[in-house]
Amino acid sequence: MSNSEAAAVLTTAHLPEAIRAVRTLLGIADTGQAEVDFEGVIRSPDVLTHVRRVLPDLRWWALAGEEHGSSEGGDNPAECLPVQVFDWGRPLDxxxxxxxxxxxxxxxxxxxxxxxxxxxxxxxxxVSQKYAYLTLTVHSRDLYQHELSQDHTVHVHVPRGDGDRISRVRWLAGQVGGRFTGRVESAPL
Incomplete structure (x- = not known):
């Protein structure tokens, strides 16, 4: 397991602006074998329906614990809301x-x-794949949805302790019209 540092480079109330920033950063990154991971809590039956259209074989478990329902157990997530979603290795699209x-x-x-x-x-x-990540937090300012908000934050990941990490963060922030605010989170991967 490696650890990176995730630095916030753009926080905005406008989701389309955050998505534009992500697209710009993806255009800079090497993405030939890239994949995308999802983590969140789904609370609403409507959101669950929409998410399952996108990810029909969604991996989830009841927020109350797996013993209250999970995808592994073959349970119906609509009967287990709210559910925690951890889904990895999906195509970028x-x-x-x-x-x-x-x-x-x-x-x-x-x-x-x-x-x-x-x-x-x-x-x-x-910076090798081991430390090259990009995260968009939706309705949250942190990676783990502990700091819920009405806005969205783009984070770039860099190697922990790398002497050039702040220079890279500032450079990437500049590419999307953001700025490095000093907010950094440890991101065990």
Whole structure:
């Protein structure tokens, strides 16, 4: 298991602005073998219906605990709300439909990238897949949905303790019209 640091580079009340920033960052990153992961809590039957259209074989368990229902147990998630969603390794094209399906519910969408490329003009070396991630938190300011909000935050991940990490974060923030505010979270992966 590796650890990265997730730095907030853009917080906005406008979800389309956050999605544009994610698209820009995905355009910078190496994404040939990239995949996307989802984590969140679904509270509403309507949101559950929409999310299951996007991810029909959604992995979930009851927020009250797996003994109260789970996808592994073959239970009906509509009878177990609220449910915790942890779904990994999906194709990139599932991310935006999942985000659109969330309605008011909070979630984190993490893109597992191949790399952050070298940026010679900024003095930045390539960052390998082991530490190259991008996360959008929807209706939350933190990776784990503990700090619920009406806005959305884009986080870029960099290696913990890497001397160039702040330079890379600032450079990536600048590419999306954001700025590094100093908010960094540990992200065990």
């Amino acid at each position: 599932r991310a935006e439909p999942f985000i659109a399906a969330l309605g008011p519910d909070a979630a984190a969408v993490r893109w597992d990238l191949d790399a952050w490329p070298a940026v010679p003009e900024a003095g930045l070396e390539r």
